[in-house]
Amino acid sequence: MQYYSTNLKAKQVSFKQALLKGLADDGGLYLPVEIPALTVDEIEAMREMTYPQIAFAIARKYLHEEVPDADLRRLVDSAYDYAVPLEHVHGSRYLMRLDQGPTASFKDFAARLMGRLMQYFLAQDKENLLILTATSGDTGSAIANAFYGLDNIKVVVLYPEREVTPRQRKQMTTLGKNVQIVSIEGKFDDCQAMVKRAFSDPELEYLKLSSANSINIGRLLPQTMYYFYSYARLTKAPGEEIVFSVPSGNFGDLMGGLLARRMGLPVRRFVVATNSNDEFPVYMDTGVYRIISPSRNCISSAMNVGHPSNVARLIALYGGQMDEKGNILIQPEPEKLHRDMYAVSIDDAETEKTIVSTYQDYKALLEPHGAVGWAGLNRYLETHPEDAECVCVSLETAHPAKFPEKIRELLSLDPALPPSLQGLDDKAESVLPLRHDYGVFKKFLIDNYHWA
Numbered sequence: 461m462q463y464y465s466t467n468l469k470a471k472q473v474s475f476k477q478a479l480l481k482g483l484a485d486d487g488g489l490y491l492p493v494e495i496p497a498l499t500v501d502e503i504e505a506m507r508e509m510t511y512p513q514i515a516f517a518i519a520r521k522y523l524h525e526e527v528p529d530a531d532l533r534r535l536v537d538s539a540y541d542y543a544v545p546l547e548h549v550h551g552s553r554y555l556m557r558l559d560q561g562p563t564a565s566f567k568d569f570a571a572r573l574m575g576r577l578m579q580y581f582l583a584q585d586k587e588n589l590l591i592l593t594a595t596s597g598d599t600g601s602a603i604a605n606a607f608y609g610l611d612n613i614k615v616v617v618l619y620p621e622r623e624v625t626p627r628q629r630k631q632m633t634t635l636g637k638n639v640q641i642v643s644i645e646g647k648f649d650d651c652q653a654m655v656k657r658a659f660s661d662p663e664l665e666y667l668k669l670s671s672a673n674s675i676n677i678g679r680l681l682p683q684t685m686y687y688f689y690s691y692a693r694l695t696k697a698p699g700e701e702i703v704f705s706v707p708s709g710n711f712g713d714l715m716g717g718l719l720a721r722r723m724g725l726p727v728r729r730f731v732v733a734t735n736s737n738d739e740f741p742v743y744m745d746t747g748v749y750r751i752i753s754p755s756r757n758c759i760s761s762a763m764n765v766g767h768p769s770n771v772a773r774l775i776a777l778y779g780g781q782m783d784e785k786g787n788i789l790i791q792p793e794p795e796k797l798h799r800d801m802y803a804v805s806i807d808d809a810e811t812e813k814t815i816v817s818t819y820q821d822y823k824a825l826l827e828p829h830g831a832v833g834w835a836g837l838n839r840y841l842e843t844h845p846e847d848a849e850c851v852c853v854s855l856e857t858a859h860p861a862k863f864p865e866k867i868r869e870l871l872s873l874d875p876a877l878p879p880s881l882q883g884l885d886d887k888a889e890s891v892l893p894l895r896h897d898y899g900v901f902k903k904f905l906i907d908n909y910h911w912a
């Protein structure tokens with residue numbers, strides 16, 4: 461199985477190469493040349509399977525040439541050792557809670573399997589990697605937790621000293637081992653700029669830097685699995701159709717769903733729910749794609765993305781081509797986009813109203829990202845009453861306890877902490893504070909990291 465770049469200039473590579481490279485040499489994103497299909501029988505068999513068993517069945521379709529079954533099973537079992545609750549809200553509508561992993565966000569699903577696959581391939585070649593990531597909060601903690609304790613990989617996470625919440629900080633700084641957390645006296649953009657400079661610094665090439673960022677193919681594959689899982693648990697008949705609502709920022713989660721559909725999952729429609737960063741809903745309405753810069757600040761902060769990088773993949777999947785700047789060189793087929801997707805933008809006022817009404821009416825507790833998805837689903841069903849009987853699943857991508865202030869303000873209650881976030885307050889923290897100065901950062905890397 462080969463992977464091609466959405467910019468169509470770089471040569472095709474194996475999964476292992478795509479995983480360890482991240483971005484293709486031509487600046488494009490990797491996609492499988494052929495998307496493996498599952499038969500109706502294979503999908504039906506999932507009704508009797510656990511989450512790790514379903515994850516293995518899917519991963520195998522992509523990886524059977526590169527990872528023996530027994531190894532793959534072990535990696536998947538250790539990545540997915542937590543629950544994936546499906547909560548009935550009313551009628552045929554459900555919430556899928558993707559918030560039970562170690563950092564209580566859906567990013568754990570992708571980061572944990574990607575980390576294990578990277579380590580597996582590195583160990584084969586006796587190679588090492590230094591993962592460098594800048595974070596404004598959630599991504600850094602998911603990466604740090606996912607790579608924690610893995611051999612052959614060290615992790616350095618940079619965060620802006622004053623821009624992360626105490627809880628976000630503690631999710632990173634209480635780890636230790638192969639994970640080094642650095643606070644920078646500056647802003648998120650400063651951290652990002654230092655990381656980017658290190659990547660292009662020839663004097664640091666020997667460190668084998670890698671970014672593990674959201675465009676890596678290794679983060680896409682794991683995001684197909686929970687669509688199959690919820691389908692297997694909630695539908696009854698072979699071929700029965702389902703509706704998913706996906707709160708979207710960088711569109712990686714949605715891309716996982718679209719891939720699942722291409723693999724054979726009977727999805728009637730994806731509701732693509734964005735916050736006020738509405739470049740994609742506007743594109744669906746008008747055919748004109750305009751990036752939003754700077755991105756708009758909304759309470760669903762992990763979705764404040766004005767030019768989602770995975771849109772280039774989405775356009776490629778539908779037969780078009782988009783460059784890194786967001787120019788569409790070849791338009792995809794609009795009828796197919798509209799057949800598969802319904803895009804909607806939900807502003808902060810509606811997000812907050814949705815948190816309040818969903819709790820009052822159904823005792824279902826949402827946080828801002830999941831509320832965007834839920835409000836999007838409601839809008840869809842208002843305009844498509846013919847789908848009211850369909851099983852509908854809205855993705856809840858973070859735990860409400862990660863947003864205690866917002867929940868308290870709207871509902872006057874304190875969401876209970878999930879087990880993964882309990883006890884953080886008592887753990888010892890370790891952080892290295894550095895000035896916003898590339899020279900200082902570079903010296904730190906050179907002094908502390910060398911591969912034997």
Ligand SMILES: *Cc1c(COP(=O)(O)O)cnc(C)c1O
Nearest residue numbers: 708709710711712713762857858
């Ligand atoms: C990252 C994130 C999203 C957006 O997911 P994408 O794959 O970037 O579209 C939504 N909710 C939460 C809580 C996130 O952390």
